[in-house]
Amino acid sequence: MQDAVPNDDEAHTDQDISVDPPRPKSPSPLATLPRFPLPSIPNAPSKTELALLGLDKALIDADLIDPGILLPIPPGDVDPVTHLGERMKRRLADLGIAELFAVQTVLLPFLIPSKPLERALYSPFCPPRDVCVSAPTGSGKTLAYALPIIELLTTRVVTRLRALIVLPTRDLVIQVRETFEALAKGRGIQIGTATGQHSFAHEQSQLVADLSTDLVGGSSRVDILICTPGRLMDHLNGTPNFSLQHLRFLVIDEADRLLAQSFQDWLAQVLAASRPPKVDGQQNVNLKTLHSSSDAVAPAFSHLLPYPDVSTFYTERKEASCQKLLFSATLTRDPGRIAALDLRNPKYFIVQGSGKGADESSGMMDLVMEKFTMPSTLTEHMVVCEASQKPLIFYHLVLTHSVVNALVFTKSAESTTRLVQLFNFLEQARHGAADHVQSSATLNANIIVRAYSSDLPAGERKTILEQFKAQEIQILVCSDLISRGIDISHVSHVVSYDVPVDMRKYVHRVGRTARAGRKGDAWSLVEEQEARYFKNMLKEAAHLENVKRLRVGEKELNSLLPHYQVKIIF
Numbered sequence: 001m002q003d004a005v006p007n008d009d010e011a012h013t014d015q016d017i018s019v020d021p022p023r024p025k026s027p028s029p030l031a032t033l034p035r036f037p038l039p040s041i042p043n044a045p046s047k048t049e050l051a052l053l054g055l056d057k058a059l060i061d062a063d064l065i066d067p068g069i070l071l072p073i074p075p076g077d078v079d080p081v082t083h084l085g086e087r088m089k090r091r092l093a094d095l096g097i098a099e100l101f102a103v104q105t106v107l108l109p110f111l112i113p114s115k116p117l118e119r120a121l122y123s124p125f126c127p128p129r130d131v132c133v134s135a136p137t138g139s140g141k142t143l144a145y146a147l148p149i150i151e152l153l154t155t156r157v158v159t160r161l162r163a164l165i166v167l168p169t170r171d172l173v174i175q176v177r178e179t180f181e182a183l184a185k186g187r188g189i190q191i192g193t194a195t196g197q198h199s200f201a202h203e204q205s206q207l208v209a210d211l212s213t214d215l216v217g218g219s220s221r222v223d224i225l226i227c228t229p230g231r232l233m234d235h236l237n238g239t240p241n242f243s244l245q246h247l248r249f250l251v252i253d254e255a256d257r258l259l260a261q262s263f264q265d266w267l268a269q270v271l272a273a274s275r276p277p278k279v280d281g282q283q284n285v286n287l288k289t290l291h292s293s294s295d296a297v298a299p300a301f302s303h304l305l306p307y308p309d310v311s312t313f314y315t316e317r318k319e320a321s322c323q324k325l326l327f328s329a330t331l332t333r334d335p336g337r338i339a340a341l342d343l344r345n346p347k348y349f350i351v352q353g354s355g356k357g358a359d360e361s362s363g364m365m366d367l368v369m370e371k372f373t374m375p376s377t378l379t380e381h382m383v384v385c386e387a388s389q390k391p392l393i394f395y396h397l398v399l400t401h402s403v404v405n406a407l408v409f410t411k412s413a414e415s416t417t418r419l420v421q422l423f424n425f426l427e428q429a430r431h432g433a434a435d436h437v438q439s440s441a442t443l444n445a446n447i448i449v450r451a452y453s454s455d456l457p458a459g460e461r462k463t464i465l466e467q468f469k470a471q472e473i474q475i476l477v478c479s480d481l482i483s484r485g486i487d488i489s490h491v492s493h494v495v496s497y498d499v500p501v502d503m504r505k506y507v508h509r510v511g512r513t514a515r516a517g518r519k520g521d522a523w524s525l526v527e528e529q530e531a532r533y534f535k536n537m538l539k540e541a542a543h544l545e546n547v548k549r550l551r552v553g554e555k556e557l558n559s560l561l562p563h564y565q566v567k568i569i570f
């Protein structure tokens with residue numbers, strides 16, 4: 001079914017040659033034309049050239065990491081490679097994790113200082129560098145930040161809000177919470193979530209211990225808070241003693257998506273709340289009274305207290321100890337777009353494969369051109385067809401490939417419902433005709449398809465997702481609501497029933513399969529009038545040749561056609 005590339009040479013057969021009349025011999029052999037060298041592709045510019053062209057220094061100094069790296073977790077408590085402690089290694093072994101993925105091998109030693117003394121939760125005179133990470137979908141970014149956070153927070157004595165993880169959707173918050181809970185089991189670290197799933201008052205009582213006393217240092221019931229930006233804003237503005245001054249980590253996962261969301265200017269508000277306010281000689285902030293021993297102020301905020309601050313003897317300014325960590329499979333490399341984050345001496349880690357024989361310069365060019373790396377275990381196909389044939393083609397592909405664990409993306413909640421109806425109709429028709437068709441046992445089993453979109457109430461969405469995870473639903477037809485971050489290991493196929501509008505969306509959709517080194521297939525059904533746009537999109541991302549053409553002939557659809565026409569008419 002794959003595209004056969006037409007080959008001009010194949011048009012000439014032996015027979016063609018034998019019937020040609022013999023040509024008259026030329027009196028003298030023709031002089032051969034001189035050979036001109038083919039124009040060569042200019043070499044990728046070096047780092048120095050890129051610096052002269054004005055590329056941000058942080059990007060030039062980025063660490064480019066081979067996605068194929070796998071590191072067996074070294075045994076022992078003193079481990080100069082990963083800096084993980086013995087206890088965490090035992091926990092990982094219990095969870096069946098014996099090796100570290102590429103992104104984890106570089107981030108763990110960077111984020112977990114090797115010497116216990118350097119693991120202080122406050123470092124106001126030497127705050128840590130911020131970190132930006134771009135790594136393919138399913139490459140283990142969650143563990144890459146969860147492990148260092150838990151290792152460092154284990155040293156804490158009192159519960160304060162020390163790690164804030166911001167994610168774009170409620171489903172992702174639940175997923176990341178599960179990862180943290182699994183890793184931190186038995187350590188007494190308190191983990192909370194804020195998504196709006198429960199009433200505001202309930203969330204407040206879960207997050208803050210003292211809602212009535214006016215405390216300078218705030219009060220927290222949780223060490224780690226995982227939340228969506230909207231609900232975070234509600235607590236920042238409406239929950240007494242909800243303070244970000246003790247933050248050691250601020251994680252922005254799916255960073256490019258979150259940076260595009262304005263939500264009451266959430267980022268600016270979070271940054272302002274985690275930084276000490278500037279106070280001039282006249283003390284222009286309201287000084288509060290330190291109430292009890294439970295009111296502890298972070299070192300960088302101690303000038304807010306009505307007592308002489310020891311730091312006034314130093315000329316050096318105290319800074320917040322909060323380290324920002326940005327993650328995405330499609331992280332923007334445009335420093336202008338992440339300027340709003342006010343990054344502190346950022347370090348970039350880019351996990352990307354530049355193909356065989358690629359050198360550092362071409363790796364840099366891929367980085368600058370925002371070419372995103374896909375999982376190496378992913379196989380991609382596109383089917384170009386008429387719009388009216390898409391339901392039939394989709395159904396045909398499901399049957400012929402015995403697809404049972406698929407996520408199907410459509411352009412809207414409405415098309416999600418419609419496709420599920422059509423699919424169920426075709427299923428009924430097939431079962432009605434089963435007596436006449438010789439089918440395999442698999443084909444005869446009923447394929448359970450459900451819609452998952454923002455139209456459904458949150459409770460119903462949760463149930464459907466759980467049923468899909470438990471493989472009680474075989475095909476989940478969804479909008480882009482779950483195209484990012486969701487980790488369901490058994491997804492074998494991702495179908496873009498309606499093509500994605502841009503390359504970022506494509507990368508995240510297809511990344512719901514082929515995760516953590518597993519194999520996966522991605523199919524895009526491209527309407528004829530969209531083909532040019534879709535191919536151009538892939539071409540600009542230097543990805544066109546990775547997506548092979550699949551052809552489905554009219555004949556193959558013929559048996560399904562009568563049922564489908566009946567459905568369309570009624």
Ligand SMILES: Nc1ncnc2c1ncn2[C@@H]1O[C@H](COP(=O)(O)OP(=O)(O)OP(=O)(O)O)[C@@H](O)[C@H]1O
Pocket residue numbers: 096097098099100101104135136137138139140141142143328329484485486487489511515516
């Ligand atoms: N070292 C490891 N060994 C085995 N499995 C791992 C390891 N690290 C992560 N995983 C598993 O890999 C899967 C994908 O990880 P994760 O969800 O963190 O990917 P991601 O990089 O955040 O992807 P996305 O960009 O799509 O959000 C998860 O099921 C996770 O448990």
